Amino acid sequence: xxxxxxxxxxxxxxxxxxxxxxxxxxxxxxxxxxxxxxxxxxxxxxxxxxxxxxxxxxxxxxxxxxxxxxxxxxxxxxxxxxxxxxxxxxxxxxxxxxxxxxxxxxxxxxxxxx
Amino acid sequence: xxxxxxxxxxxxxxxxxxxxxxxxxxxxxxxxxxxxxxxxxxxxxxxxxxxxxxxxxxxxxxxxxxxxxxxxxxxxxxxxxxxxxxxxxxxxxxxxxxxxxxxxxxxxxxxxx
Numbered sequence: 001x002x003x004x005x006x007x008x009x010x011x012x013x014x015x016x017x018x019x020x021x022x023x024x025x026x027x028x029x030x031x032x033x034x035x036x037x038x039x040x041x042x043x044x045x046x047x048x049x050x051x052x053x054x055x056x057x058x059x060x061x062x063x064x065x066x067x068x069x070x071x072x073x074x075x076x077x078x079x080x081x082x083x084x085x086x087x088x089x090x091x092x093x094x095x096x097x098x099x100x101x102x103x104x105x106x107x108x109x110x111x112x113x114x
Numbered sequence: 115x116x117x118x119x120x121x122x123x124x125x126x127x128x129x130x131x132x133x134x135x136x137x138x139x140x141x142x143x144x145x146x147x148x149x150x151x152x153x154x155x156x157x158x159x160x161x162x163x164x165x166x167x168x169x170x171x172x173x174x175x176x177x178x179x180x181x182x183x184x185x186x187x188x189x190x191x192x193x194x195x196x197x198x199x200x201x202x203x204x205x206x207x208x209x210x211x212x213x214x215x216x217x218x219x220x221x222x223x224x225x226x227x
Contacts, residue, residue, distance in 0.1 A: 004157070031212075041122070041200060041222075043158070045214040055212045090157055101146065101209050105157030 004106040023091030032074035033092040120218030133190040137203035144205040
């Protein structure tokens with residue numbers, strides 16, 4: 001029973017294409033995140049949603065658009081892919097208040113832009 | 115200067131060794147400190163969670179926080195080959211979901227049998 005699941009695990013695509021990554025959590029959390037981990041393994045927050053509302057939006061190109069249809073899902077759509085978008089993208093979830101802000105991560109989506 | 119600095123290693127130790135992993139940070143507002151372990155091609159998983167200064171022990175793992183020096187450590191006793199992974203420190207200023215975690219770059223550890 002995977003707590004935070006992402007699809008696909010691997011994504012290889014050409015520059016200029018549009019692609020989506022899906023994320024689902026079954027932990028009952030109300031907050032979800034997207035992180036980018038570059039080739040140097042540096043993990044950086046991109047977006048955070050709480051109950052379908054955007055609460056963190058770091059400096060990310062507007063080619064990246066997150067969508068949260070409900071609090072258990074947070075998808076990431078990327079337009080006009082560029083070589084520099086190649087990275088591993090991690091989805092995570094946590095409970096917003098009242099407990100430790102412990103984030104649970106998915107296994108990652110390895111994106112390669114050719 | 116990055117907010118969180120962590121020596122990326124790699125660090126290679128023999129089985130049974132004591133391992134010391136460290137991070138320094140610049141933001142004095144950080145109060146919550148975490149260590150995540152990330153196996154190859156997997157997502158990070160929480161290993162230790164501490165609040166403010168002090169020590170916390172969990173089995174072979176001990177986390178230390180020295181807020182006066184802006185320095186945190188993770189010690190692994192009797193290291194095992196299964197401890198081979200990348201260890202990431204993370205920290206935040208508030209205990210709520212709208213406060214992002216700031217991660218170090220991670221230290222890659224190999225424990226040789």
